[in-house]
Structure formats: C-alpha cells, structure tokens
Amino acid sequence: MTGTARTTIVAALLAATVLAGCGGPGPDEVTAEYLRCLAVHDVEGLRKVVAESVLPPALAQAEARRAHVFEQSLRRGIPAEETREFYARTMVDLSHLPMRVERPGDIAVVYPQGYADVVYPDNETLRQDFDGKRAFRLVRENGRWKVWP
Numbered sequence: 001m002t003g004t005a006r007t008t009i010v011a012a013l014l015a016a017t018v019l020a021g022c023g024g025p026g027p028d029e030v031t032a033e034y035l036r037c038l039a040v041h042d043v044e045g046l047r048k049v050v051a052e053s054v055l056p057p058a059l060a061q062a063e064a065r066r067a068h069v070f071e072q073s074l075r076r077g078i079p080a081e082e083t084r085e086f087y088a089r090t091m092v093d094l095s096h097l098p099m100r101v102e103r104p105g106d107i108a109v110v111y112p113q114g115y116a117d118v119v120y121p122d123n124e125t126l127r128q129d130f131d132g133k134r135a136f137r138l139v140r141e142n143g144r145w146k147v148w149p
Helices: 002-020 028-039 044-047 052-075 080-088
Strands: 090-091 100-101 105-121 124-129 135-143 144-147
Touching: 028 044, 028 052, 028 090, 028 100, 028 135, 028 144, 044 052, 044 135, 080 124
Parallel strands: none
Antiparallel strands: 090 105, 100 105, 105 124, 105 135, 135 144
C-alpha cells in the first residue's frame, strides 16, 4: 500500500470517527451536500439530506430538473447513459463558499456567501454566486440535520 493510499484511509477513518462522535454532519456540511446534489442532478443523494416531511415535493422537483436535462441531451443525440456518466464525473468545488450558521435549537439557518464552481468533465465551469442573503433552512430529524427547502 502506498503512502498516499494509507494517508487517504487514515483521513477517511478520522473523518468517520469525528462525524460519528458528533451525531453526523453539521448544518453547513449538509447544506454543502444539498448544493452538490442539486448541481449534479443526484436525486438519490438528495434523499439523504432533505427532511422527510418535504421529501416528496423536493424529489419531484429534482426529478423534473434531471428529466429536463436528459431530454435536452437526447434531443442533441447524446444517449442517457453518456449523460449520466457526464454528471457522475462532474466536480463541485465549494472551497470558496463559507457558510454562516444560525442555530437556535433544532432549527438552523445557513447563509452561504461566496461562490461555488461546478466543473464539468469537458472542463467547462459554471460559477454560482451566493450573496450571503439566501437562506437554507434545516431541521433536526432523528438526530441528524436535514434541509427543509
């Protein structure tokens, strides 16, 4: 096993230990995952970060957006599997998106301020700016933070 592989495994284990010790990701981390899922049309990932009480309409919206993207690709002659692989390889860089968190009890409000870059496999980059005014609401559900869109 190379040093890099060993370092990666140790880092993953440390992260898992830290997350297990604090009851899961915090509101800012859940918001970041929510934004990543939206950017790459990861409907399955949204199931893990959206509150159960609003999950059906949130998933319906995400499915409609994903269907629209796939339909546009098919019209251009791009097979669905190729589109699926394209988004699976898409990277979302949130390193320039600090998040201010207000947490009164079992409700949190997250305000991202900065920008996120969606980097597609063909190296095209889409920058999404956040002015710090758009709020993402989260609730505690079974001890875990969930987005309540």
